[in-house]
Amino acid sequence: xxxxxxxxxxxxxxxxxxxxxKWTESLHKASPGLLSSSDTQMAYYGKPLADWIKSKKGKKAxxxxxxxxxxxxxxxxxxxxxxxxxxxxxxxxQGVTEAEIIQAAVKANxxxxxxxxxxxVKANxxxxxxxxxPVDNFIARRLxxxxxxVGKLSPAKGETLFYLSRQARAxxxxxxxxxxxxxxxRPLLQASPQVLITHSLGSVVAFKLLREMHxxxxxIEIPLLITMGSPLGLNAFKKRLGPPPPLLKPSxxxxxxxxxxxxxxxxxxxxxxxVFADGIIDDGKVNNTTLNAHGIIGYLPHxxxxxxxxxxx
Numbered sequence: 313x314x315x316x317x318x319x320x321x322x323x324x325x326x327x328x329x330x331x332x333x334k335w336t337e338s339l340h341k342a343s344p345g346l347l348s349s350s351d352t353q354m355a356y357y358g359k360p361l362a363d364w365i366k367s368k369k370g371k372k373a374x375x376x377x378x379x380x381x382x383x384x385x386x387x388x389x390x391x392x393x394x395x396x397x398x399x400x401x402x403x404x405x406q407g408v409t410e411a412e413i414i415q416a417a418v419k420a421n422x423x424x425x426x427x428x429x430x431x432x433v434k435a436n437x438x439x440x441x442x443x444x445x446p447v448d449n450f451i452a453r454r455l456x457x458x459x460x461x462v463g464k465l466s467p468a469k470g471e472t473l474f475y476l477s478r479q480a481r482a483x484x485x486x487x488x489x490x491x492x493x494x495x496x497x498r499p500l501l502q503a504s505p506q507v508l509i510t511h512s513l514g515s516v517v518a519f520k521l522l523r524e525m526h527x528x529x530x531x532i533e534i535p536l537l538i539t540m541g542s543p544l545g546l547n548a549f550k551k552r553l554g555p556p557p558p559l560l561k562p563s564x565x566x567x568x569x570x571x572x573x574x575x576x577x578x579x580x581x582x583x584x585x586x587v588f589a590d591g592i593i594d595d596g597k598v599n600n601t602t603l604n605a606h607g608i609i610g611y612l613p614h615x616x617x618x619x620x621x622x623x624x625x
Contacts, residue, residue: 320512323358342613397548399458416457469577505533515542526562545582573600
């Protein structure tokens with residue numbers, strides 16, 4: 313049986329071979345030899361995607377303090393909106409109130425508004441270092457407040473959500489960016505029959521391309537699609553994926569199993585079968601022991617993942 317793995321964000325500093333080895337070893341620790349008789353590949357788009365986004369980066373940026381030193385390329389008109397939607401949903405999911413968000417946004421305005429050197433130095437000191445650039449509009453200040461709140465709840469999870477959201481926005485909103493990824497992954501999806509194992513943004517890429525193939529009448533066979541730590545259930549993602557066309561499980565996907573840790577900020581504990589599409593079998597009993605509860609090595613050894621693979625392999 314052919315097996316195709318599709319990774320998530322933040323993989324620009326590794327290689328296809330290293331990722332394939334990492335994923336395979338994680339599975340074999342839980343089930344020795346599980347993939348030994350399979351033709352296994354990794355659909356690697358990490359560095360091409362990161363390089364493309366970097367090459368298109370605008371000269372202006374809004375500083376986001378609280379999560380190391382990161383920024384928003386404001387040349388992308390919808391980036392602030394997308395990030396705000398994602399972080400707002402994460403904050404609401406954790407019981408953060410609108411009043412708390414407004415308070416954090418106002419504080420951001422007081423600390424970094426106006427572009428005064430004294431204010432910037434003070435802000436830099438308060439957050440423990442890191443580059444700070446004035447935030448000069450309400451949307452940006454609200455986003456700063458949201459990022460700070462989520463970062464306080466869990467720095468590692470907040471940072472993971474931020475970087476996923478940036479690459480996801482670029483992929484979902486820019487046809488040119490999507491082409492960089494799709495031209496790598498689409499040809500690999502043509503193999504049939506084939507099991508798909510996806511993580512994080514990789515689940516978004518897989519669904520988008522499989523739905524396109526379904527609409528085009530492409531004849532392939534996917535006995536099993538596994539999604540782990542998928543953000544497909546988040547409103548910002550659903551809005552940019554459809555409808556139209558409707559969000560449906562592609563007909564050639566025989567079984568779709570979705571795995572998530574309830575504390576994973578990327579998945580937000582959302583069962584896709586209830587909030588995304590019918591026909592998805594959810595498993596929210598994963599105990600992902602990685603620092604951000606989102607890492608792939610915390611998902612692959614889960615009994616449900618192993619059992620699903622054993623069934624088809």
